[in-house]
Amino acid sequence: MTKPPGKLLPLVAALLCGAVLAQAATPSDHSVTSAAAPVTQTPSHGLQPGTSKRGEPSSTKQAAQPSQPAVKPAVAKPPADDWNLAAHGKVLYLTFDDGPQREWTPKVLQVLRKHKAQATFFVLGIQVAQYPELLAAERAAGHHVGNHTWDHKTLTLLPDAKVRQEIATGVKSKCLRPPTGATNAKIAAIAAAYRQRQVLWDVDTKDWEKPGAAHIEHAILAGARPGAIILMHDGGGNRSQTVAALDRALTKLTKLGYTYRALPC
Numbered sequence: 001m002t003k004p005p006g007k008l009l010p011l012v013a014a015l016l017c018g019a020v021l022a023q024a025a026t027p028s029d030h031s032v033t034s035a036a037a038p039v040t041q042t043p044s045h046g047l048q049p050g051t052s053k054r055g056e057p058s059s060t061k062q063a064a065q066p067s068q069p070a071v072k073p074a075v076a077k078p079p080a081d082d083w084n085l086a087a088h089g090k091v092l093y094l095t096f097d098d099g100p101q102r103e104w105t106p107k108v109l110q111v112l113r114k115h116k117a118q119a120t121f122f123v124l125g126i127q128v129a130q131y132p133e134l135l136a137a138e139r140a141a142g143h144h145v146g147n148h149t150w151d152h153k154t155l156t157l158l159p160d161a162k163v164r165q166e167i168a169t170g171v172k173s174k175c176l177r178p179p180t181g182a183t184n185a186k187i188a189a190i191a192a193a194y195r196q197r198q199v200l201w202d203v204d205t206k207d208w209e210k211p212g213a214a215h216i217e218h219a220i221l222a223g224a225r226p227g228a229i230i231l232m233h234d235g236g237g238n239r240s241q242t243v244a245a246l247d248r249a250l251t252k253l254t255k256l257g258y259t260y261r262a263l264p265c
């Protein structure tokens, strides 16, 4: 919101801003990782615990005011763990790494649109710097964006300072997918310090090996189960096989009752 002109209304402005912030921090914002979410590892999805507490109502409390009752305790919201991915029925989480890329990202977006599918793009900072309009297109279409670092270095081989740099210069997100999936407790801790939850995958289509569209399609179909995170790529090379496989697989999976959501990144 814009501030009212002049300095006559600072209190009003503060109150209004406070109200807006408090609103923004209500539990209805389920893009926020629940503080009540289990912080134990979830091996079935290869997920590391996140420690994000962004958006907690406590961070936006206003100073106590005489006429106001005590600040309501943060609504005892149910531990609606958005990361309990298997709890939503026949939902698949399609993910695309290494983009955005000029030729293939638009084609992936087109297929997703055709099938009314939402997905998550784990982007490289260096690619985003080159194609910011494609990142905007991903977001505009309702897809979510995760951090895949700046330029795809293997984090486990880097000194801590360099790991921090790779993560910090990647896209801002609540999720980090370490390049090639290489990670360890130290990487997890550094990611957590940036309030980024590590997200790996359940199904590796190996599309980057270009094994043929039929092979990729089979990998998607064979791995499909409620809550599965499926790894594909829209960058890093010719992705014509990925695009073709995606189109065919989604046609079949939709008939089987699957829908496709973005990860809570």
Ligand SMILES: [Zn+2]
Pocket (backbone or CB within 6 Å): 097, 098, 148, 152, 179, 180
């Ligand atoms: Zn990658």
